[in-house]
Amino acid sequence: MRHQRLRAVFMRGGTSKAVMLRAEDLPADRGQWDAIFLHIMGSPDADGRQLDGMGGGVSSLSKVCVIGPPSRLDADVDYTFAQVAVREPLVDYGGNCGNMSSAVGPFALEEGLVPAPPDGEAVVRIHNTNTSKIIVARFPVAGGALAADGDFAIDGVAGRAAPIRLEFLDPGGARTGSLLPTGRACDELEAGDGEGAVAASCVDAANPCVFVAAADLGKTGAELADELEADAGFLERMERIRRAAAVRIGLAADPAAAARQGSVPKVAVVSAPQAAATLSGRRLAASDADICVRMISMGQPHRAVPITGAICLAVAARVPGTVPHRLCRAPAGPIRIAHPSGITLVDAAVGADGPGGALRARYGAVYRSARRLFEGRVLYRMP
Template identity: 50%
Template sequence: MFTRTFQQSLPIALASRRTISRASSSQHSLPAAYYRGGTSRAVFFRRDDLPRERSQWDPIFRGVIGSPDPYGRQLDGLGGGISSLSKVCVVGASTHRDAEVDYTFAALGVKNADVDYSSNCGNMVSAVGPYAVDSGLLATPKVDAESATVVVRIHNTNTGKIIHATFPVVNGEAAARGDLAIDGVADTAAPIQLDFINPAGSRTGKLLPTGAVKDTFDGIEATCIDAANPCVFVRADDLGVSGTLTPDEISTTPGLLSKLDCIRRQAGALMGLASTPEEVPGSVPKIGMVSSPVPGGSGRAVDLVVRALSVGQPHKAVPITVALALATAARLPGSTVADVTSSTPVDPAGITIGHASGNILVGATLGADGRLEYATVFRTARRLFEGRIFWK
């Protein structure tokens, strides 16, 4: 009797459970795309598809990326468990007279609920122009018929700065195939030239926000500079570590990450990014350890070496904005970066920077008054998918 009653009631119970499940499992969705830009990846939204109120963006971004995740994997979203894969970009029609599109960047914490709009992402900028073309946001992009390239002028709303992206197009879409290889990314792709126009003073309005080429924090000399993003650079030797540590070695060196973050927060407060070190955001200033090239070392020749951190994690390569700030600081006599930079450039076109995955060449053009007029890097990007993205 009991068995028969149980078996008879089981389908009813399961049906009831399925009904409840269907009622409670309805998900939200929006049109979106997923792009690799440089050595990063991000979910892209058109601004018009998002709620008008910015305060409603954060829970959407957390849901699609999978943050916060106490396991650090972001398995329930499109993040990848590290800062360079935990990003969202919003692109829309420009509000700036010198640009075709607006681009807003959001960096999301992996294990925490932070959604940080305080900085730009130079790697993801490389995908903004292709996204604008691919998504039809630019209905009639200005194409050079002879070279089949398009120039998209981008207004980064996080910093108020303008970036020009120049890249090839094929049949009205951003080209994917090409011969440019960048360290940290497998295979080659079409080149994207990024010109950061007048990048100095992105957040503080000054190239040297503290008014000094060097400051000292906890007995460690540092150069605080604002070019593309606020950054602070310390010499690895002064911290008693090798400048060629791997990202994993940085993470496992006792006390190193906490020491660097303490310096970063003090620098951020002195740069005017917050009233106190405790209030300094996680994404800026970014901090990097610099060192001189190792004579006869393995790999290609470089002018200086950096190990950068992004949102508290050792970067697998180098954030583009950090590379731009490094190239600028390398030209400032007396800075911690100039102290370790080779006096004879590997490539006369700019500064060649060694990072954890290889190197990058950054061109910096200075005016007659010594002001940084623009900085140039070459990256690649690729559309990975487009469609609708779901979150609970």
């Protein structure tokens, strides 16, 4: 069978990379998308390297974004995110990728999907179809494209670039319809491993996440990815907790079903700010951060922090009674989140809908950067 060709752009968004596709170039039958995306990325790969595709062997480098015309009046484009598993023949559409969300606005502008101001600031309203939420991207434009130069730096990404502000509007209940899908700020979760219940906060903002105190699992919360990856028992328990949370919040009927949707909910251990090393060898002081997180993505320790996970963590830290609220040292204002690559600053607002009303996440905001790395055609073949 001859290779098929698709118009494609390869982009970095924050600390992730993805193949960017236009919806009009894909089959109208979405049932065909999985096979295309798997072959493009080089999955499944039992060796975990994705050498026969565009993937990079880790979850943050095994992503596809599909952008097309808006299906809502309050959006400029629709954006569908696909998380492609590395070792399994699995494509998960269960959640969004906040890092790659930063690439969607510039992609849409440079592809002519939205009007481009010759210079100044562009504002692109993005409808993420995975979560049915609106993300507003604001970024500088020079010569009708994302400004190539800037002085904004991201921990985990070399160099500096133009800043892209992402505003996640009304991010609560992205998948479950509720900010606190169990109805409580903290629950006792039984993971079914005979090790007893663990206190966990299930929060749904930008993406559903489950947060556990690192100390409750015998960790400091300052471990780097390689150390966590070497602890198979820890990763297995985190996955059991994630599956139990998926069932508790109604995303899966049973743990087996939860195993088939590995991207949501995300699971993380959190701790109070502390001195810690980063992947670059830089040392963070306890005073540099307000809370520490180590997040697991598709069964692998994340090298930084997923942006939707950071948004959810910041929102959770503003909800009294949650595990993050207890450990966070910032009572108000932006929250400095320490992760294996450094610090990510996130702003979030949570308030009640009137006296005695339910808590609602009003917004979560973060700055990222993005870069167009390659444009052309990507080859794939159908099985």
